[in-house]
Amino acid sequence: MKVAVPKEIKNHEYRVALTPTGVRELTGRGHQVSVQAAAGEGAGFTDADYQAAGAHVEADVKALWQGAELILKVKEPQAEEVARLSSGQTLFTYLHLAAEEKLTLGLLESGATCIAYETVTDSRGGLPLLAPMSTVAGRMAVQAGAHSLEKAQGGAGVLLPGVPGVSPGKVTVIGGGVVGENAARMALGLGADVTILDKSIARLEVLDDRYQGRIKTVYSTADALDDAVRDSDMIVGAVLIPGAAAPKLITRKMLADMQPGSVLVDVAIDQGGCFETSKPTTHAEPTYIVDGIVHYCVANMPGAVARTSTLGLTNATLPFVIALADKGWQKALADDAHFLPGLNVHDGRVTYQAVADAFGLEYTDPVSLVG
C-alpha cells in the first residue's frame, strides 16, 4: 500500500504520525512509505533517518497527498488538508469531530474514509490510542496550571505546594480517567491538596484504593461542582463521553464564586471543552482571562513535548497502522471489533453515533460497511 506521512501544520504541532521505526516495519512488509520533508524534525527524526528506514522523502506536499492510499497524521486535518483529501483515500488521525461541524462536513464532502484514533477501544473499556496522549496532557495540565497561577500570568499568586506555615494550593480535577489521574498524580507530587470528581463510582473506587486517601474522591454532582469552584485554586477539566461533545460543567455564572486569579485548565477542549467560557487556544497564546479567571485551553497540549509524545503515540498506533496497510481499511476493521468504532466517516456517511447526534446527521452503522 502507498502510505503518506505529512508534516503537521497545526499551530505549534511538532509530533509526527510515524517514526523511522514504524517506516521500517511497513517497508519490511512491502509497503511504500512517503514522508514529507522535515516531517519528523520537531520530534527529533531527520529525513536521513526516514530514508535509512526505507521511506521516500517527498518535498512536494501536493504529490505526497495525491499519491497516497493511506494518510497518517496526528492532528485533525486543517482546512488546506481537507481540501487535499479525496474519495478512495483512508485517513488515520485524531479527529474529535463532535466539536467541529465544519471539519465533519468537509470530511463528508471529501468522500474519504476517516478513522479516528480517539474512538478506537480496547477489551478493558479503554481508549488505547487516546490514552498515551491523555497521559501526557494530564501530566502537563498541572505544569501549565501552576505557571498560570503566577501573578505575571494573571494568576492569584499561589504556589501549589505552599511553604511551611502556609497551606498548599487546592487542585480539583473533574473526570478521573487517564487525564484526570495523571493530573492528580502530578498535583500530589507537587504537594497540592488534590480532589477528583467523577460520575463513575467504580473509577473513584480504583483511585481511592490506588492513592490510599492521599487524593480525595468526590462523586460529581451540581453541589460538588459548586464546592469545587468556591474552594479551588486550580480546576482541571478532564471529562470524556467518548466521541461526543463535552458537557459544560462550569458555567460563566459560576466563575463569580471563584477567587480572582484562580485557574481553569480545560484539557477536554478538544471535544469542545467542559467549561462554558472555554475556547480553544494554541501554544503560541495558551491562556486568556474571563471574569478574572485564567483559562488554559490548548487543544494539542502533547505537541509541545513532541519527542515524548511521538514515541508514546506511535507505540500505540503502529499495530493498527500495520493492519490498515496489510489488509486495507475494510478487512482491518472487520477483523477487529475494537478497531471498528474508530471509523467516523466513510464515503459521505457518518459512521459514529455521537458525531451524527451532535449535528443532526444521518448515522450509518459501520458494521454495514465492512461486511
Ligand SMILES: NC(=O)C1=CN([C@@H]2O[C@H](COP(=O)(O)OP(=O)(O)OC[C@H]3O[C@@H](n4cnc5c(N)ncnc54)[C@H](O)[C@@H]3O)[C@@H](O)[C@H]2O)C=CC1
Ligand atoms: N487538550 C489536549 O491536548 C488533550 C485532550 N485530551 C482530552 O482529554 C479528555 C479526557 O480524556 P481521558 O482522560 O483519556 O478520558 P477517560 O475516558 O479516560 O476519562 C474521562 C472520565 O470522565 C468521567 N466523566 C464523564 N462525564 C463526567 C461528568 N459529567 N462529571 C465527572 N466525570 C465525568 C468518566 O467517568 C471518566 O472517568 C478527552 O476529551 C480527551 O480527548 C486528551 C489528550 C490531549
Ligand SMILES: CC(=O)C(=O)O
Ligand atoms: C488527543 C489530542 O487531541 C492530542 O493529542 O492532541
Ligand SMILES: [Mg+2]
Ligand atoms: Mg483539536
